[in-house]
Amino acid sequence: MTHQEAKSIARHLGLTLRKVRSGDYRVNFPDGQESTAYYTDTLEDAVRAAIEMARTRGESQTSLRQFG
Secondary structure (H helix, E strand, C coil): CCCCCCCCCCCCHHEEEEEEEEHCEEECCCCCCCCHHHCCCCCHHHHHHHHHHHHHHHHHHHHHHHCC
């Protein structure tokens, strides 16, 4: 998987993925705080994290609608 492909997947899920100076990959929500950022040294792990973050966000939004 290329960096561009991974970025495209993250973007499709509503997240950002970028390579930082240290060489690690950073996944976060577009306006996310540093506390929600995920760092990893492998692109595959970054994509897995993006998928999990999107899934978790979807579950929490569904829960909020049920109780709202």
